[in-house]
Amino acid sequence: MANTVLVTGGAGYIGSHACVELLQAGYQVVVVDNLVNSKIESLKRIQEITGKPLAFYQVDIRDHDALADVFAKESITSVIHFAGLKAVGESCEQPLMYYHNNVYGTMVLLAVMAEANVKQLVFSSSATVYGTNSEIQYTEDLPLGAVNPYGRTKAMIEDMLRDLSAADALKSTGSPWKIALLRYFNPIGAHGSGKIGEDPNGIPNNLMPYVAQVAIGKLVQLSVFGDDYPTPDGTGIRDYIHVVDLVKGHVKAIEALNGEKFASGGCKAYNLGAGKGCSVLEIISTFEKITGRKVNYRIAPRRAGDLAEYFADPSLALKELNWKVEKTLEDMVADTWNWQVKNPQGYN
Numbered sequence: 001m002a003n004t005v006l007v008t009g010g011a012g013y014i015g016s017h018a019c020v021e022l023l024q025a026g027y028q029v030v031v032v033d034n035l036v037n038s039k040i041e042s043l044k045r046i047q048e049i050t051g052k053p054l055a056f057y058q059v060d061i062r063d064h065d066a067l068a069d070v071f072a073k074e075s076i077t078s079v080i081h082f083a084g085l086k087a088v089g090e091s092c093e094q095p096l097m098y099y100h101n102n103v104y105g106t107m108v109l110l111a112v113m114a115e116a117n118v119k120q121l122v123f124s125s126s127a128t129v130y131g132t133n134s135e136i137q138y139t140e141d142l143p144l145g146a147v148n149p150y151g152r153t154k155a156m157i158e159d160m161l162r163d164l165s166a167a168d169a170l171k172s173t174g175s176p177w178k179i180a181l182l183r184y185f186n187p188i189g190a191h192g193s194g195k196i197g198e199d200p201n202g203i204p205n206n207l208m209p210y211v212a213q214v215a216i217g218k219l220v221q222l223s224v225f226g227d228d229y230p231t232p233d234g235t236g237i238r239d240y241i242h243v244v245d246l247v248k249g250h251v252k253a254i255e256a257l258n259g260e261k262f263a264s265g266g267c268k269a270y271n272l273g274a275g276k277g278c279s280v281l282e283i284i285s286t287f288e289k290i291t292g293r294k295v296n297y298r299i300a301p302r303r304a305g306d307l308a309e310y311f312a313d314p315s316l317a318l319k320e321l322n323w324k325v326e327k328t329l330e331d332m333v334a335d336t337w338n339w340q341v342k343n344p345q346g347y348n
């Protein structure tokens, strides 16, 4: 019998791509999502792409009994936990909403998992847990220090998961927790079919969806936040990663949790990034080259809280998960554009 993976937040941007990858790799998929930031249409599209069914429960992960019911009905063997709120600015305005949803929600999920004796978990962490560092290429052993409430929810959840795993060492009975913390750099792009992609509500906060909406004429002008950083062209540098490469890392992580490396349990962090940086102006010029559209932009002041430059050292994921990125920046742009053109109003 195929392994069954519970995907929390499976209707969202990254979760929907993960569902496709899992179904294509032969896993059964169960999605739990409260649709606070996604549409049920994405789940239909996943089934169109793969030709395979998935089970869906419209449940909030903070609802213990409803979640326990899902575990009672489905033979879940592992969990990929994407469900969470992710807007940095909103988290500064409404921190308690973020702590309640992300931290408390994860506590409920972990309690239900323990009750059902399902102890394999892949968690969506973020490069944001590194905070401000003197290094620009991040390795997993750098000190952590998130600088906003959203980032702190990720750091707190990581701490909680490390504690949970460490507690296994104090017990002589029961199966141990097996946990992979995947620290994403900047996921962009969309599935090659153009059927699923990023569908932000309102005006996008992030660079790539903003650029795509300017290119298609939905938004008038991109503001480039700062051209006076100590980088070659003065604009911010990030490590962009194709969402399909990113979710392949999750399938590799599930395989690793089932394998020799985690045979006696453990909780380990892995960077998922390309390992190289790209500036805002490089993103714009690649977008213009691939799409033939002009991206209207102006130089604006720096955005509060932004760092000049950072990118991943992804060598641990290569060594222990046998994972590395395969797609180029051109692929990321071409797939973003394909999704944007085919779905100018997102899933609506």
Ligand code: NAD
Binding pocket: 008, 009, 010, 011, 012, 013, 014, 015, 032, 033, 034, 035, 036, 037, 038, 059, 060, 061, 062, 081, 082, 083, 084, 085, 086, 101, 105, 124, 125, 126, 127, 184, 185, 186, 187
């Ligand atoms: P998304 O908003 O598209 O997906 C999150 C999904 O979780 C949505 O479908 C939402 O409806 C659901 N959800 C939220 N709270 C829930 C709750 N209490 N109960 C049930 N469902 C709930 O976001 P995404 O970009 O796909 O991100 C997925 C995960 O990856 C998040 O945890 C995010 O913090 C993390 N992450 C994202 C990025 C990024 O740039 N997109 C970077 C690093 C980490």
Ligand code: UFG
Binding pocket: 086, 088, 126, 127, 128, 184, 185, 186, 205, 206, 207, 208, 210, 222, 223, 224, 225, 226, 235, 236, 237, 238, 280, 303, 306
């Ligand atoms: N940028 C602009 N104009 C915009 C939006 C962004 O110039 O309209 C610039 C930013 O200043 C930055 C780069 O584009 O230099 C990327 O910005 P994003 O907002 O796309 O992404 P961030 O690197 O700020 O943050 C993202 C997620 C976070 C996550 C982090 C992990 O939004 O949630 O990656 O590295 F924590």
